[in-house]
Amino acid sequence: MTFPRDFTWGVATSSYQIEGHAMGGGRGASVWDEFCATPGRVNGGHTGAVSCDHYHHYASDVQLMRDLGLRAYRFSVAWSRVMPTGRRPVNAAGLAFYDRLVDSLLEARIEPWLTLFHWDYPLALYREGGWLHPDSPRWFADYTRVIVDKLSDRVRHWMTLNEPQCFIGLGHQTGIHAPGDKLPLDRTLLAAHHTLLAHGLAVQTIRSRAKLPPVIGWAPTGDVPTPATDCPEDIAAARETFWRVPADNTWNMAWWLDPVMRGRYPEQGLHAYGAAAPAFTDAEMRTIHQPIDFIGLNLYRGYDCRRGADGSPENLTSTPGTPATHNHWNLHPAALRWGPFFTHERYGLPVVITENGMAAHDWVSLDGEVHDPQRTDFLARYLMELRRAVRDGVRVKGYFAWSLLDNFEWSEGYRYRFGLVHVDYATQRRTPKDSAWWYGECARTNGASLPAAAPARSLQPAGRA
Numbered sequence: 001m002t003f004p005r006d007f008t009w010g011v012a013t014s015s016y017q018i019e020g021h022a023m024g025g026g027r028g029a030s031v032w033d034e035f036c037a038t039p040g041r042v043n044g045g046h047t048g049a050v051s052c053d054h055y056h057h058y059a060s061d062v063q064l065m066r067d068l069g070l071r072a073y074r075f076s077v078a079w080s081r082v083m084p085t086g087r088r089p090v091n092a093a094g095l096a097f098y099d100r101l102v103d104s105l106l107e108a109r110i111e112p113w114l115t116l117f118h119w120d121y122p123l124a125l126y127r128e129g130g131w132l133h134p135d136s137p138r139w140f141a142d143y144t145r146v147i148v149d150k151l152s153d154r155v156r157h158w159m160t161l162n163e164p165q166c167f168i169g170l171g172h173q174t175g176i177h178a179p180g181d182k183l184p185l186d187r188t189l190l191a192a193h194h195t196l197l198a199h200g201l202a203v204q205t206i207r208s209r210a211k212l213p214p215v216i217g218w219a220p221t222g223d224v225p226t227p228a229t230d231c232p233e234d235i236a237a238a239r240e241t242f243w244r245v246p247a248d249n250t251w252n253m254a255w256w257l258d259p260v261m262r263g264r265y266p267e268q269g270l271h272a273y274g275a276a277a278p279a280f281t282d283a284e285m286r287t288i289h290q291p292i293d294f295i296g297l298n299l300y301r302g303y304d305c306r307r308g309a310d311g312s313p314e315n316l317t318s319t320p321g322t323p324a325t326h327n328h329w330n331l332h333p334a335a336l337r338w339g340p341f342f343t344h345e346r347y348g349l350p351v352v353i354t355e356n357g358m359a360a361h362d363w364v365s366l367d368g369e370v371h372d373p374q375r376t377d378f379l380a381r382y383l384m385e386l387r388r389a390v391r392d393g394v395r396v397k398g399y400f401a402w403s404l405l406d407n408f409e410w411s412e413g414y415r416y417r418f419g420l421v422h423v424d425y426a427t428q429r430r431t432p433k434d435s436a437w438w439y440g441e442c443a444r445t446n447g448a449s450l451p452a453a454a455p456a457r458s459l460q461p462a463g464r465a
């Protein structure tokens with residue numbers, strides 16, 4: 001058995017990372033504009049002000065996707081492009097941009113997968129309190145309504161929030177990302193609670209107003225502990241670690257997914273966070289707990305885990321020389337087998353890999369091409385593990401490679417290139433990398449072009465931590 005017949009093969013981007021035209025077309029500032037303008041926040045003082053200038057190049061970018069044989073495109077809408085202050089009035093020019101984008105995607109027979117929020121929070125709303133404000137879920141729901149009313153006659157696939165762990169953890173607790181806050185844990189978890197409410201209200205809004213029957217999910221993220229061997233004890237140790245909520249940060253899956261899927265915070269998490277956990281009502285938990293259609297997972301990294309001698313899970317460290325990407329993320333393809341497996345096992349909902357990919361040291365060669373054999377190898381290895389998840393019985397519905405284009409990698413600026421397509425930022429010239437053609441072929445053949453067997457050699461020999 002290989003990938004299901006209706007499997008979705010796509011590529012992903014996000015608004016602030018590619019659009020540019022940051023202060024044009026009536027767009028209002030987001031927290032990322034301000035963060036980038038603050039000296040010392042972003043590598044090299046880079047900003048998303050121009051980036052890939054996708055705002056002006058969207059039509060040829062869509063053509064490019066079509067030429068590559070890609071059938072689905074996950075993009076995000078910039079809230080402050082559509083509502084410059086985060087609230088009404090609506091900026092017609094901003095909304096019109098997404099209208100045109102969706103039309104050109106459909107014309108090219110590419111299915112739009114729309115993410116409502118990928119971190120570019122309206123600055124004006126942030127100044128009113130942002131995600132800490134008790135009205136923030138309603139602000140988000142009203143924005144959602146504007147987008148749904150405009151685009152749901154053509155868009156069927158919706159994602160509410162991208163990686164809440166990141167924009168809350170990095171944005172509000174450690175301050176590495178915009179808005180750069182360093183809140184104590186209880187305030188961080190209050191902001192987190194409001195994002196969950198925002199998710200729930202947005203799902204209700206989509207469900208009640210969408211013109212085409214909607215398919216709704218969201219896109220949490222995490223590093224995946226994977227069993228060091230296939231023996232049941234190690235699998236159990238990895239599972240336990242995957243769902244564990246740590247006491248002092250927001251990097252975990254259960255705190256985010258249990259409220260959405262089960263209508264309650266996980267007991268172990270409530271215990272771990274103790275007095276820092278937010279106050280909540282039953283009605284709020286019911287709002288968060290809306291039926292959704294799939295769980296998106298943004299998965300990049302992982303590590304091996306086994307049952308230790310004292311019975312508790314033990315994480316294994318990778319040995320020196322383990323393959324890593326340009327931004328020093330260890331390769332760990334098994335993340336794409338076990339992340340979907342554990343998630344599907346716990347909640348029983350279909351899973352979509354909403355992001356996966358790597359930064360490589362890419363440049364245009366003398367022959368005018370971009371040769372990125374490492375990315376091709378990365379994608380093949382990860383996809384083969386995803387295929388194993390399918391064989392294990394996990395309902396995996398799709399896979400989106402991060403990213404279509406090289407782009408603005410948040411606090412790292414333009415240092416890392418994640419694209420299947422190389423971008424020369426000085427000329428805006430796009431050059432599909434070798435991996436882009438390879439991935440297009442994989443998509444066209446529904447994965448049949450992948451190597452048949454699992455890799456002979458383990459990628460990541462592990463030693464005891």
Ligand code: FCB
Binds near residue numbers: 166221355
């Ligand atoms: C994810 C983000 C995405 C991109 C990739 C590399 O955490 O969702 O915007 O930065 O990492």
